[in-house]
Amino acid sequence: MINTLPIFLKGNVCKGYGRGSKELGIPTANLDDDVLQLLPSESTNGIYFGWAQVDSSPVYKMVMSIGWNPFYKNTKRSVEVHILHIFEEDFYGSTVRVIVEGFLRNEQDFSSKEEMINQIKMDISIAEKKLLEKNFMEHLNYSFFLPSVNIEHQIENSEITEKSNVNGFTNFVQSNI
Numbered sequence: 001m002i003n004t005l006p007i008f009l010k011g012n013v014c015k016g017y018g019r020g021s022k023e024l025g026i027p028t029a030n031l032d033d034d035v036l037q038l039l040p041s042e043s044t045n046g047i048y049f050g051w052a053q054v055d056s057s058p059v060y061k062m063v064m065s066i067g068w069n070p071f072y073k074n075t076k077r078s079v080e081v082h083i084l085h086i087f088e089e090d091f092y093g094s095t096v097r098v099i100v101e102g103f104l105r106n107e108q109d110f111s112s113k114e115e116m117i118n119q120i121k122m123d124i125s126i127a128e129k130k131l132l133e134k135n136f137m138e139h140l141n142y143s144f145f146l147p148s149v150n151i152e153h154q155i156e157n158s159e160i161t162e163k164s165n166v167n168g169f170t171n172f173v174q175s176n177i
C-alpha cells in the first residue's frame with residue numbers, strides 16, 4: 001500500500017495480455033515499465049482509486065491495480081488503469097495521467113473469474129462514491145491535467161456530474177456512460 005497519497009503518475013499505454021476486455025469485460029490501460037520505476041517497492045502493490053486523463057481527454061474516475069495479478073499468476077508486475085468511461089477505440093501509445101487518491105484493498109486470488117469480476121465491480125462502486133468527496137474533487141484543479149480539447153462533444157454525449165473551473169480551464173467529471 002502506498003502510504004503518502006495522492007501520488008501522480010504519467011505513463012504510456014502499452015499492450016497487456018488483452019484479457020481485461022475480452023475475458024473480464026473490464027478493459028484496462030496497461031502503463032509502461034517506466035511507471036514501475038516510480039513505484040519501486042513491492043509494498044505499493046494493491047488496488048486503488050483516483051482520477052485519470054488520456055492525452056487531453058476530460059478527466060475521468062478510475063480504479064487501478066498495481067502488482068502481479070495473482071489470479072492469472074503473471075510473471076511480470078504491472079500497473080493497470082480501468083477508466084470509468086466507455087472509449088470508442090483503443091488508445092495504445094497514448095499518455096495517461098493518473099492521480100492515485102486512495103487504497104481499496106490488497107490484490108487477491110479468486111476461485112473463479114466471476115468472483116473476481118464481482119469484486120472489481122464492488123471496487124468501482126466504492127470508487128464512484130469516494131471520489132465525490134470534496135478533498136478528492138479538489139484535485140481536479142491541479143494543473144497536472146491538461147486542458148481538455150473535446151469538452152463540447154463530451155457535454156452532448158454524457159451526463160455531467162460535477163464541474164470545476166481550473167485556471168481558466170474547465171474540467172468535467174463524468175459518470176460512466
Ligand SMILES: Cc1cc2nc3c(=O)[nH]c(=O)nc-3n(C[C@H](O)[C@H](O)[C@H](O)COP(=O)(O)O)c2cc1C
Binds near residue numbers: 019047071116123
Ligand atoms: C480495479 C482492479 C482490481 C483488480 N484486482 C485484481 C485482483 O484482486 N487479483 C488479480 O489477480 N487481478 C486483479 N486485477 C487485474 C486483472 O486481473 C487484470 O486487469 C486482467 O488480468 C487484465 O490484464 P491484461 O490487460 O494484462 O490482460 C484487477 C484489475 C483492476 C482494474
